[in-house]
Amino acid sequence: MREIPPVFFVLLVFFSSSLTVVLSEVRSCSMQRLTMVGGFENTNRALSGSILTQHRVKSVRECTVRCLSTAGCVSFNYESAPVGLAGGFRSCELNNSTVWTAGLYRLVHRERFVYYEKVEDGGAIFVKPDCGAVPNVTNASTNVTDSTYVTSVTYKCSNGFDVQGSDTIYCQPDGTWETPPTCLISQNSRCGNSPVVDKATSSRDTSTDTVTYTCEPGYRINGTNPISCMINDVWEPAPSCEERGFPVAISITNKDVVHPSLGKDEGSWMTDTALDNGMVYITEKSHNPGKVIEYTSANFPYTNLPREIDVECDGTTHVIRDGYLFCGQHNNLNIMKYRLTDGQALTTGDLPSDAGVHDVYPYTCASHTDIDVAADEHGLWVVYANTSNNIVVSRLDPETLDISDTRVISDHAKTNTAETFIIDGVLFAINSSPTNYVSYVYDLFRGSGKTLTSTDLPLASGSLSADTTWDSFTMVDYNPRDGKLYVYSEGKAIRYDVTLTF
Numbered sequence: 001m002r003e004i005p006p007v008f009f010v011l012l013v014f015f016s017s018s019l020t021v022v023l024s025e026v027r028s029c030s031m032q033r034l035t036m037v038g039g040f041e042n043t044n045r046a047l048s049g050s051i052l053t054q055h056r057v058k059s060v061r062e063c064t065v066r067c068l069s070t071a072g073c074v075s076f077n078y079e080s081a082p083v084g085l086a087g088g089f090r091s092c093e094l095n096n097s098t099v100w101t102a103g104l105y106r107l108v109h110r111e112r113f114v115y116y117e118k119v120e121d122g123g124a125i126f127v128k129p130d131c132g133a134v135p136n137v138t139n140a141s142t143n144v145t146d147s148t149y150v151t152s153v154t155y156k157c158s159n160g161f162d163v164q165g166s167d168t169i170y171c172q173p174d175g176t177w178e179t180p181p182t183c184l185i186s187q188n189s190r191c192g193n194s195p196v197v198d199k200a201t202s203s204r205d206t207s208t209d210t211v212t213y214t215c216e217p218g219y220r221i222n223g224t225n226p227i228s229c230m231i232n233d234v235w236e237p238a239p240s241c242e243e244r245g246f247p248v249a250i251s252i253t254n255k256d257v258v259h260p261s262l263g264k265d266e267g268s269w270m271t272d273t274a275l276d277n278g279m280v281y282i283t284e285k286s287h288n289p290g291k292v293i294e295y296t297s298a299n300f301p302y303t304n305l306p307r308e309i310d311v312e313c314d315g316t317t318h319v320i321r322d323g324y325l326f327c328g329q330h331n332n333l334n335i336m337k338y339r340l341t342d343g344q345a346l347t348t349g350d351l352p353s354d355a356g357v358h359d360v361y362p363y364t365c366a367s368h369t370d371i372d373v374a375a376d377e378h379g380l381w382v383v384y385a386n387t388s389n390n391i392v393v394s395r396l397d398p399e400t401l402d403i404s405d406t407r408v409i410s411d412h413a414k415t416n417t418a419e420t421f422i423i424d425g426v427l428f429a430i431n432s433s434p435t436n437y438v439s440y441v442y443d444l445f446r447g448s449g450k451t452l453t454s455t456d457l458p459l460a461s462g463s464l465s466a467d468t469t470w471d472s473f474t475m476v477d478y479n480p481r482d483g484k485l486y487v488y489s490e491g492k493a494i495r496y497d498v499t500l501t502f
């Protein structure tokens with residue numbers, strides 16, 4: 001807070017003969033843009049769009065006079081008064097008549113308000129200038145949301161930038177802002193701007209002066225990541241983002257038989273792919289309208305009070321996401337979205353009319369699945385076939401159920417596929433017979449696929465071979481929340497860790 005010493009004194013003399021004129025003009029004058037509040041600092045009430053004075057005189061009576069600036073009403077106009085000119089002020093005594101008195105005033109800056117302090121009795125008028133919208137500063141944010149009559153603004157430079165100049169500026173009495181600060185690349189970073197890497201976003205840690213790059217989907221880092229600002233004030237060589245190619249290994253380990261016998265050979269089991277809500281869901285049978293049953297994982301599946309919701313889902317490959325069930329509708333081209341809290345079907349989405357449903361080109365595993373809703377790190381997908389037995393994959397909008405980014409896989413037939421799952425934008429097609437390897441991979445971001453042999457991505461290695469023969473399962477699905485592979489095989493609910501190597 002700066003206190004500028006008194007800069008000006010103005011003596012105003014009013015003539016008693018003007019009294020009646022003043023009164024009528026006071027009543028009729030129009031509202032003014034400036035806000036003036038007088039008397040005491042703590043009575044300062046900024047009324048946008050009006051002029052308000054509150055002046056307390058010797059008798060400790062208060063009066064409120066609006067519209068002080070009409071010509072003849074008062075002797076100055078705040079809007080045009082140059083800084084340092086105090087203009088005038090009239091104190092009043094109110095007893096249903098106003099007595100205007102001359103006063104001696106000085107212009108004072110206090111807390112960046114300009115006000116006119118009446119020397120004799122301590123009364124004052126505050127004039128709060130309007131500087132308009134706060135200036136924008138590149139790479140800084142402010143704590144001001146509404147620019148109306150803002151008197152000060154404090155800037156905060158973005159991470160990695162240092163402020164040059166005062167971080168707080170004030171609205172000046174003449175209605176202009178003080179010069180705002182600038183935000184310069186942090187002095188801590190001797191290396192300056194970090195290198196830009198094609199197909200990557202970067203995030204900078206100013207405490208360690210390192211930069212971490214994240215490649216777009218379908219690309220992977222080649223080189224050092226993160227990079228540091230080195231002792232000679234240059235960045236380490238930046239990595240690049242290379243097309244990640246196809247996975248060269250899939251490791252399926254840490255078998256967890258979550259339940260050894262769910263009673264039905266044909267079914268599916270799931271947990272939420274977004275919420276860690278401790279719930280387990282199963283569907284029984286397929287190919288018929290049925291139920292999804294919700295258990296708490298602690299009771300799974302023995303609780304005698306599960307929540308059961310009637311659903312019309314076809315097949316055994318559905319997704320639970322954020323408390324909603326997504327599935328292909330029985331004997332129909334619709335994708336369904338059910339709210340699990342009350343079982344309400346909220347939305348339906350349409351597959352293309354040439355999509356094969358109802359045992360046209362089902363997966364060849366032990367279920368009857370034509371329409372496969374899948375989740376991965378990038379959202380929801382739906383895997384189906386067109387009526388030429390081509391596998392088709394589309395993005396599925398979880399809100400609207402609109403499909404987009406449709407890819408038709410022309411070199412791998414749906415009926416050569418036991419099941420598919422999607423991890424990080426890569427579709428894995430399990431071979432039809434035998435089912436112990438991935439016979440086709442497809443990169444959903446690059447739109448390219450590759451046929452594999454039984455030795456490229458075998459599935460029957462490690463613990464997996466002990467649990468299922470891979471021709472008795474009805475579901476193999478990935479859950480991006482826990483990074484695990486969910487398998488339903490002969491009534492067993494099994495879960496594995498899964499790791500890809502590119």
Ligand SMILES: *[C@@H]1O[C@H](CO)[C@@H](O)[C@H](O)[C@H]1NC(C)=O
Binds near residue numbers: 095
């Ligand atoms: C205010 O007006 C009332 C009624 O007109 C009168 O009795 C009273 O004396 C006045 N007070 C002062 C301080 O003038």
Ligand SMILES: *[C@@H]1O[C@H](CO)[C@@H](O)[C@H](O)[C@H]1NC(C)=O
Binds near residue numbers: 095096
């Ligand atoms: C003074 O004004 C008040 C309210 O404005 C009113 O109630 C009162 O009657 C007035 N007194 C006189 C004497 O005009």
Ligand SMILES: *[C@@H]1O[C@H](CO)[C@@H](O)[C@H](O)[C@H]1NC(C)=O
Binds near residue numbers: 133134135136
């Ligand atoms: C600051 O930027 C915002 C958003 O771009 C814009 O609406 C506003 O008018 C700018 N303010 C000034 C003073 O330029």
Ligand SMILES: *[C@@H]1O[C@H](CO)[C@@H](O)[C@H](O)[C@H]1NC(C)=O
Binds near residue numbers: 138158160
């Ligand atoms: C700083 O501002 C520039 C120009 O608006 C912008 O391109 C850049 O992304 C900003 N940097 C940060 C870290 O906000």
Ligand SMILES: *[C@@H]1O[C@H](CO)[C@@H](O)[C@H](O)[C@H]1NC(C)=O
Binds near residue numbers: 145152154
């Ligand atoms: C902005 O921050 C400054 C300093 O902390 C504070 O004085 C000012 O009142 C804040 N302004 C708003 C609008 O919050």
Ligand SMILES: *[C@@H]1O[C@H](CO)[C@@H](O)[C@H](O)[C@H]1NC(C)=O
Binds near residue numbers: 242
């Ligand atoms: C990684 O970068 C190095 C150096 O630029 C290059 O020689 C190599 O081919 C890159 N590797 C891949 C997989 O692109």
Ligand SMILES: *[C@@H]1O[C@H](CO)[C@@H](O)[C@H](O)[C@H]1NC(C)=O
Binds near residue numbers: 386389408
């Ligand atoms: C299925 O997709 C393939 C590949 O795009 C295309 O050649 C074929 O005509 C499609 N079949 C139908 C019935 O649309």
